[in-house]
């Protein structure tokens with residue numbers, strides 16, 4: 001098996017730190033590994049597989065050393081500038097920012113859903129938004145079987161989704177200190193405002209969920225609306241998803257479809273208080289689905305409660321899975 005040289009850009013961040021854990025756990029065949037951050041954290045030491053590495057400041061020459069894959073999680077402007085530099089040097093960038101996601105030349109990939117799209121990459125592959133990833137893992141098998149007509153997303157998103165700054169805002173709020181990251185105190189609160197507001201009244205996070213779902217499922221006809229809300233939970237995004245289908249379904253059969261879907265774990269036993277929660281899914285890589293019930297207000301509709309670890313499946317794990325698929329592809333060439 002080909003061993004690869006890999007770089008982690010944004011290694012000192014919330015997602016970057018989790019990359020280290022996931023890369024260790026999944027034992028990627030690595031020849032060399034490099035870690036980058038901004039000037040601020042350059043010089044920081046990180047431990048990977050028992051060895052100490054020094055984080056370097058990212059620069060235009062960082063990729064002049066035969067790096068095969070770079071996992072980027074350092075914000076949109078870093079990806080805008082450095083992803084083309086890295087890919088021009090022969091490196092494939094797997095990017096966690098939103099910058100390249102809707103570019104027609106960039107595949108947007110959730111391996112359980114559209115791993116085949118990796119094959120047409122031109123040097124950049126985008127990792128979708130965290131709340132979109134967990135939603136499409138659950139929706140893809142249902143779309144294949146019953147053809148989705150309309151989706152209503154309502155999210156309950158953890159503060160870790162806003163990086164280290166979001167996490168410390170909840171810690172600060174719990175101590176009665178004012179927020180630094182969010183526009184309002186998050187402790188004891190729900191804030192219906194994630195990313196910036198757009199002229200039509202939606203937030204950019206809501207637009208990402210709508211646009212990215214259509215791109216990943218490869219269906220521009222899907223009707224989708226979304227309300228995304230930040231809640232005082234440290235980690236793990238929860239989503240209420242209402243779906244309307246073209247075709248009729250049998251509820252037991254639909255549950256079976258979900259049970260057999262890759263990356264999905266069904267936790268649905270209301271009589272024993274069994275349903276997924278953010279605390280129970282933290283540290284896991286699957287997408288958990290519960291509260292599966294018919295929406296009696298339409299002819300063929302369903303309500304789902306979908307929960308996943310937003311830093312793992314919503315970011316680091318999904319990106320590492322893409323890297324694994326890429327390596328598999330290279331080994332078959």
Ligand SMILES: NC(=O)c1ccc[n+]([C@@H]2O[C@H](COP(=O)([O-])OP(=O)(O)OC[C@H]3O[C@@H](n4cnc5c(N)ncnc54)[C@H](OP(=O)(O)O)[C@@H]3O)[C@@H](O)[C@H]2O)c1
Nearest residue numbers: 010012013014015037038041073074075097161163164315
């Ligand atoms: N948190 C999530 O759930 C999540 C999910 C999906 C995608 N994402 C995306 O992943 C990216 C990082 O998110 P995060 O939550 O990990 O943020 P974070 O905790 O704030 O970490 C940001 C990382 O980027 C580095 N960085 C910032 N500016 C840089 C520059 N000019 N050059 C090189 N490195 C730079 C930082 O280095 P310093 O330590 O030097 O500042 C740090 O390592 C964002 O694009 C975000 O949208 C996050």
